[in-house]
Amino acid sequence: MFRLEAKKPSLCKSEPLTSERVRATLSVLKGVLTSCYGPSGRLKQLHNGLGGSVRTTSQSSALLANLSVTHPILKILTTSVQNHVSCFSDCGLFTGILCCNLIENVHRMGLTPTTAIKLNKHLLSLCTSYLKSEVCGCRIPVNFSSTQILLCLVRSVLTSKPACMLTRKEIEHISTLILRAFLLTIPENTKDHIILGKSIIVPLKGQRVIDSTVLPGILIEMSEVQLMKILPFKKSDSFKVALFRVSLSGDLSDTGEGTVVVNYGVSLENAVLDQLLNLGRQLVGDHVDLVMCQKVIHPSLKQFLSMHHVTAIDRVGVALMEPLSKMTGTQPIGSLSSISPSSYGSVKDLCTEKFGFKWFFHLIPNEETVCSLLLGNRNDTVWDELKLTCETALHVLQLTIKEPCVLLGGGCTETHLAAYIRHQTLNKPESILKDGWCTQTELQLTTEAFCSALESLTGSLEHDGGEILTDMKYGHLWSVQADSPSVVHWPDLLSRCGCGLYSSQEELNWSFLRSAQRPFAPQPCLPHEAVGSANNLTLDCFTAKLSGLKVAVETANLILDLSYIIEDKN
Amino acid sequence: MARRGVSRRWHVGLQQLASFAHAGSSLLGPVRSPKFVVDGEGPESVLVSSAARLLERLDLSSAVGQLLREAVRAQTDAYGTGAGTLLSLAGAWSSAAAECLHLGVPVPAIVSGMSEGLATCLEEVVALQVPLHTVCDQTDSTQMPAGPGPVGVGVGPFPQSPLGAGLMPKERGLHGTAPQASATSSFSGTPGKSAALFRPQAAAGTDNDPAQTAPTPRTSLRAAPGCRKPALTHSRHCCRAGGAPGTTGRPGGGLEQRAVTPRAHTCKDLAELAAGLSHGDASSMTLAEAALRLQRRQASVRQGGGAVPLTFDVSRVFTCCLPGLPEAASCVCAGFVTAVSAAGTPVPEDVQNRPLRVVLIEGDLTENYRHLGFNKPARAQTVSESTETLRQDGAEELWADRVLQVLAQFRVHLVLARGSVSERLVARCARSKRLLIGWVDGTVLQAFAEASGAAQVAYVTQVNEDAVGSGVCVAFWSGPAGGAGDGAGSRAIVLQAEGVNLVTAVLASPAAAQLQAKEDGFWACARRLHHALQEQTVFLGGGALEFLCLGHLQVLAEQPATEGDRVRSGGLPIAAAPRPAACPALLRPTVLRGLASGWRQYLSTLARNAAGRSSAFEAETFIQRHVQSAADSGSPSSYVLNEYSRLSGGILSPGHSSHPDGGPRVYDTVTPKVEAWRRALDLVLLVLQTDSEIVTGRGHTQVRPQESEGFLFL
Numbered sequence A: 001m002f003r004l005e006a007k008k009p010s011l012c013k014s015e016p017l018t019s020e021r022v023r024a025t026l027s028v029l030k031g032v033l034t035s036c037y038g039p040s041g042r043l044k045q046l047h048n049g050l051g052g053s054v055r056t057t058s059q060s061s062a063l064l065a066n067l068s069v070t071h072p073i074l075k076i077l078t079t080s081v082q083n084h085v086s087c088f089s090d091c092g093l094f095t096g097i098l099c100c101n102l103i104e105n106v107h108r109m110g111l112t113p114t115t116a117i118k119l120n121k122h123l124l125s126l127c128t129s130y131l132k133s134e135v136c137g138c139r140i141p142v143n144f145s146s147t148q149i150l151l152c153l154v155r156s157v158l159t160s161k162p163a164c165m166l167t168r169k170e171i172e173h174i175s176t177l178i179l180r181a182f183l184l185t186i187p188e189n190t191k192d193h194i195i196l197g198k199s200i201i202v203p204l205k206g207q208r209v210i211d212s213t214v215l216p217g218i219l220i221e222m223s224e225v226q227l228m229k230i231l232p233f234k235k236s237d238s239f240k241v242a243l244f245r246v247s248l249s250g251d252l253s254d255t256g257e258g259t260v261v262v263n264y265g266v267s268l269e270n271a272v273l274d275q276l277l278n279l280g281r282q283l284v285g286d287h288v289d290l291v292m293c294q295k296v297i298h299p300s301l302k303q304f305l306s307m308h309h310v311t312a313i314d315r316v317g318v319a320l321m322e323p324l325s326k327m328t329g330t331q332p333i334g335s336l337s338s339i340s341p342s343s344y345g346s347v348k349d350l351c352t353e354k355f356g357f358k359w360f361f362h363l364i365p366n367e368e369t370v371c372s373l374l375l376g377n378r379n380d381t382v383w384d385e386l387k388l389t390c391e392t393a394l395h396v397l398q399l400t401i402k403e404p405c406v407l408l409g410g411g412c413t414e415t416h417l418a419a420y421i422r423h424q425t426l427n428k429p430e431s432i433l434k435d436g437w438c439t440q441t442e443l444q445l446t447t448e449a450f451c452s453a454l455e456s457l458t459g460s461l462e463h464d465g466g467e468i469l470t471d472m473k474y475g476h477l478w479s480v481q482a483d484s485p486s487v488v489h490w491p492d493l494l495s496r497c498g499c500g501l502y503s504s505q506e507e508l509n510w511s512f513l514r515s516a517q518r519p520f521a522p523q524p525c526l527p528h529e530a531v532g533s534a535n536n537l538t539l540d541c542f543t544a545k546l547s548g549l550k551v552a553v554e555t556a557n558l559i560l561d562l563s564y565i566i567e568d569k570n
Numbered sequence B: 001m002a003r004r005g006v007s008r009r010w011h012v013g014l015q016q017l018a019s020f021a022h023a024g025s026s027l028l029g030p031v032r033s034p035k036f037v038v039d040g041e042g043p044e045s046v047l048v049s050s051a052a053r054l055l056e057r058l059d060l061s062s063a064v065g066q067l068l069r070e071a072v073r074a075q076t077d078a079y080g081t082g083a084g085t086l087l088s089l090a091g092a093w094s095s096a097a098a099e100c101l102h103l104g105v106p107v108p109a110i111v112s113g114m115s116e117g118l119a120t121c122l123e124e125v126v127a128l129q130v131p132l133h134t135v136c137d138q139t140d141s142t143q144m145p146a147g148p149g150p151v152g153v154g155v156g157p158f159p160q161s162p163l164g165a166g167l168m169p170k171e172r173g174l175h176g177t178a179p180q181a182s183a184t185s186s187f188s189g190t191p192g193k194s195a196a197l198f199r200p201q202a203a204a205g206t207d208n209d210p211a212q213t214a215p216t217p218r219t220s221l222r223a224a225p226g227c228r229k230p231a232l233t234h235s236r237h238c239c240r241a242g243g244a245p246g247t248t249g250r251p252g253g254g255l256e257q258r259a260v261t262p263r264a265h266t267c268k269d270l271a272e273l274a275a276g277l278s279h280g281d282a283s284s285m286t287l288a289e290a291a292l293r294l295q296r297r298q299a300s301v302r303q304g305g306g307a308v309p310l311t312f313d314v315s316r317v318f319t320c321c322l323p324g325l326p327e328a329a330s331c332v333c334a335g336f337v338t339a340v341s342a343a344g345t346p347v348p349e350d351v352q353n354r355p356l357r358v359v360l361i362e363g364d365l366t367e368n369y370r371h372l373g374f375n376k377p378a379r380a381q382t383v384s385e386s387t388e389t390l391r392q393d394g395a396e397e398l399w400a401d402r403v404l405q406v407l408a409q410f411r412v413h414l415v416l417a418r419g420s421v422s423e424r425l426v427a428r429c430a431r432s433k434r435l436l437i438g439w440v441d442g443t444v445l446q447a448f449a450e451a452s453g454a455a456q457v458a459y460v461t462q463v464n465e466d467a468v469g470s471g472v473c474v475a476f477w478s479g480p481a482g483g484a485g486d487g488a489g490s491r492a493i494v495l496q497a498e499g500v501n502l503v504t505a506v507l508a509s510p511a512a513a514q515l516q517a518k519e520d521g522f523w524a525c526a527r528r529l530h531h532a533l534q535e536q537t538v539f540l541g542g543g544a545l546e547f548l549c550l551g552h553l554q555v556l557a558e559q560p561a562t563e564g565d566r567v568r569s570g571g572l573p574i575a576a577a578p579r580p581a582a583c584p585a586l587l588r589p590t591v592l593r594g595l596a597s598g599w600r601q602y603l604s605t606l607a608r609n610a611a612g613r614s615s616a617f618e619a620e621t622f623i624q625r626h627v628q629s630a631a632d633s634g635s636p637s638s639y640v641l642n643e644y645s646r647l648s649g650g651i652l653s654p655g656h657s658s659h660p661d662g663g664p665r666v667y668d669t670v671t672p673k674v675e676a677w678r679r680a681l682d683l684v685l686l687v688l689q690t691d692s693e694i695v696t697g698r699g700h701t702q703v704r705p706q707e708s709e710g711f712l713f714l
Helices: A020-036 A060-066 A072-088 A092-108 A113-132 A148-159 A168-184 A224-230 A268-285 A299-307 A318-328 A380-402 A412-427 A440-459 A528-533 A542-561 B012-023 B051-057 B063-079 B083-102 B107-128 B162-167 B169-174 B178-188 B192-197 B199-213 B216-223 B236-242 B254-259 B270-277 B282-302 B392-409 B423-431 B442-452 B512-535 B544-558 B564-571 B588-611 B613-632 B636-642 B644-652 B670-688
Strands: A011-014 A043-047 A055-057 A139-141 A198-205 A213-216 A218-222 A239-244 A260-263 A290-293 A311-313 A345-347 A349-355 A358-364 A370-377 A405-408 A467-471 A477-480 A510-512 A539-541 A564-567 B002-005 B035-038 B045-048 B129-131 B317-323 B331-334 B336-339 B356-361 B380-383 B414-417 B435-437 B469-476 B492-497 B503-509 B537-540 B667-669 B690-695 B711-713
Touching: A020 A043, A020 A060, A020 A072, A020 A092, A020 B690, A043 A060, A043 B063, A055 A060, A055 A380, A060 A072, A060 A092, A060 A380, A072 A092, A072 A542, A072 A564, A092 A113, A092 A440, A092 A542, A113 A412, A113 A440, A113 A542, A148 A168, A148 A380, A148 A539, A168 A198, A168 A213, A168 A370, A168 A380, A198 A218, A198 A318, A198 A380, A218 A224, A218 A318, A218 A370, A224 A311, A224 A358, A224 B442, A239 A318, A268 A299, A299 A311, A318 A345, A318 A358, A318 A370, A370 A380, A380 A539, A380 A542, A380 B063, A380 B670, A405 A412, A405 A542, A412 A440, A412 A477, A440 A467, A539 A542, B012 B063, B012 B083, B012 B670, B035 B051, B045 B051, B045 B512, B051 B063, B051 B083, B051 B512, B063 B083, B063 B670, B083 B107, B083 B588, B083 B670, B107 B129, B107 B537, B107 B544, B107 B588, B107 B636, B107 B670, B270 B282, B270 B512, B270 B537, B270 B667, B282 B331, B282 B503, B282 B512, B317 B336, B317 B512, B336 B442, B336 B503, B356 B442, B392 B423, B414 B442, B423 B435, B442 B469, B442 B492, B503 B512, B512 B537, B512 B667, B512 B670, B537 B544, B537 B670, B544 B588, B544 B613, B544 B636, B544 B644, B588 B613, B588 B644, B613 B636, B613 B644, B636 B644, B667 B670, B670 B690
Parallel strands: A043 B690, A198 A370, A239 A290, A260 B380, A290 A311, B317 B503, B356 B414, B414 B435
Antiparallel strands: A011 A564, A043 A055, A139 A405, A213 A370, A218 A358, A239 A345, A349 A358, A405 A539, A467 A477, A467 A510, B002 B690, B002 B711, B035 B045, B129 B537, B331 B503, B336 B492, B356 B469, B469 B492, B537 B667
């Protein structure tokens, strides 16, 4: 029986951003993101409230994946941040907070959305062209002949994730490992374009961070008992490898809806096993030394292979298939019928490794572009965080090889950029005002909204009531602890700027970031000697930050542009 | 999604952590008071006597509780010891961190100050490391039973170690000689049966007999060449070079003081080491030590009587719990011991006490078992012209026929399976004088595969001549030598093979509830011994470590708070200063005192547990007095070394300060201890830095109104 029900009318709300509730939820979300930002950011415990596992994190990707937001405006915001993070891994919180700040500021100053959107676009293009130009004062070119800048970049990623619970010594150790793992993925002989290899993160949960290490090749975890069964390996210079994607467990293919009818006395299992043994004979005849299977290998086939001194490894798992095929040069085999000789590959050597109480089967490749990063940390929650951080750092390095420059971190890029924009719109407003679609005042107000959004973003680096200052020469960020004496000689209280490039011993003028800013032209073009000597800089990934900036402004524009929300209630 | 903020001044997470830890405070140290955990709704109750077991039983559904449980489980999995320390310090440090917050210290300053403090303490305690390079088993050859077999070391109900003497002087007085007697009798006696039962073994044993019965000193020298090295007198420089590089540039010339190090600290005897590591559980340690000796003897036999390094492979040690037998029946046996239920596995007379051919099955031994990853076709029908052949139970009969046929063909009389075994098959095998044993651990199968030459197979159809092993003997377990296990009857069977690398500790207790605790105690001792021998160093324990940390922090905290840079270069080595933001100099003493209060609380809990509540105050004044004099002496480490016996005596047996020569030493394992500290501090700092909980998957409707206070919704 069908029953027809009248459709409910859709719900239409106009001017969603003016509603008090929307602003309140937006500020809750902003509060969550802001409190996580930076090296002294606060952590969040994510759990289901019913005794499930607890994730302690301050990273946007983990946070947003678990936040279920209901309001469409928040959904737009979180989705665009998540999209950014899935492409660039880093700068997710930056994007989210900047977007919230922009929306808030435009509202607070009572600007008309259409003008603000147009001007925001102009200001964004000012930013991107400055960041990409040669005179940019907050960009450092990367010199790949030394590891200094790359190490600083990795270290900055690690220090900005406090939930990894690393000491300084451990940060040094892990940054070196990450850099080494990254370098191992770069092929030695390159032609026109480089195809990077892969670093696989292997868990050593519960062990010390300092015991983490990097090995070339692939490690497959096995129990000691299983490993003892396949020992010893024969001695050889090269091992011929066959890699199976199809299950060799001897089960029948799925019959779907149909039914198989067999005569009594006919065993389907034996028939399949015979087919498997035929396959085994072919492998032995082709002089294969190592058979690996994503799924399960039938014990009888394993026994047959080991009798002919062929090592058989099963249950490799889908995650390792691509790197295995890449590293050994095999074509994963998808059928039980005859195998083309071109699908075989090779490895240089096989051995076993033991770390803590875990045993591994280790494949050593001929050409090293795949490596394994064995990562330890004290318990599950901090291990998960460290793994995510290492993936971010590896991705950031890959992005840096494409666009070989980095931005100054620690908030210095943001304050510098804000100072630059203020100066530009004050001194050269002609380019924007020439079409006459906005007034000088509107331009000044939007600039103020844009720049203070950037500046209050850097203010979120401070979580314990400290003050943020900026200098009037470079436009860098300086922070002071809370409860500092009010009248002081600044150089005594400040030591280095946020990114660590400049020291307070220079003759500089400081002003509070919150107070009204006197526009000045920040000094462009970094001095080369300054970059060369500074060993401990805080750096940000250029590509990720630039994209974060674009995504934040464009998302803010999109949200400001919304005039109706129509909800289908059916 | 809901979000709950955590108040800045009164951190709920830290309070929860402190209260969880308080529940476990009576389970710390050598003298423990076990707890009964009672199910409020049912009749269930469990006896717990370790922190790890307690946490398993507590309802820790809050996020902080989960993190605590996770940390303790990770520690237990990795080291098997140190859970009590972790729990106690996590509690003490979370109160300390809460106190710092209350005093207005910002969170990053607490984080960096505490981790810096712990890092310097870890460098400082290197001074208390005792090298074990020269340790050897002085009783190596004398205590061996004359013949191999399921004989072992009997454990009397009373602790025999000197440590036990220190702890329970009264009982010692009452039962002065009893433990000695029982120990000797179990060593010397060999049951008449066993020599005959294990013929291949007995032959091997006779070959080695002269070596075994030779007088102590010469054989032990020959057995362990390591002993011939000149004994290292103290060692702190070596330890520093090997362990943690980086010197502490202490004000006041640390080097000078180090040069006049008071005593040479070495531990040369395995028995002394074991007693020091027993931490009050002498009976478990006696078993663990016996297991170690048995394992070394097996290794020595395998290598033809040569020297074997002093290590302890706990992965080849198993336990078998037998409830209902007296505690004296506990012993250590070579081979694998498994309990048989009264009605269960029939053991045919014929298979006992003679070498058998064996097949090892790495799965279940049932008709419908298929290897992992095999999917049975869901839609397959079998058709036949005659009807009676299709009966279901007929299939199992047929399968059993085939299995028996294979077993007969290869003259196999013993099958060990990793999974379950078909009961019908067991019954039919018993009729044909064959024994099937299920639920055998994978490592045991591996050990028998190595010893008997068998290969593990998944199906009986895979059995061929190469897969069959030989020389495995089966016998009923007869209890420890000396008749302590009377009534052991046919409670358990022993599987043995020549050269098998397996040791089983049989744990017996009249009360079944106690068995879990006994098993945990055995493993804790075994793992401690394992780590100590693996790392070749131990710490001087019994509270000395914590004392040193207290003294050291006191010195650091009293340093004048001058400019940040000067304090950093004077007090803390650069490498040890962790995490980006260094702790501001003005707040450092407050934070370091907080860190110190953690260890102070740990020590007073130890003392309180050892002496009863009455003298808690006394213990605290005792600690305070010595910490002050250690700090005043200028070098806390030499103070602790000089005053070691008085300190550990004062903590572990307050009120009995009558140890003129200091009594026995107590040792602690190095990495497990240090890691427990690190884990505890990490947990506290993780909770401290958390400002809100995000509860996923719960909207407005699911949160009950009474608890919705403080929630924000998105």
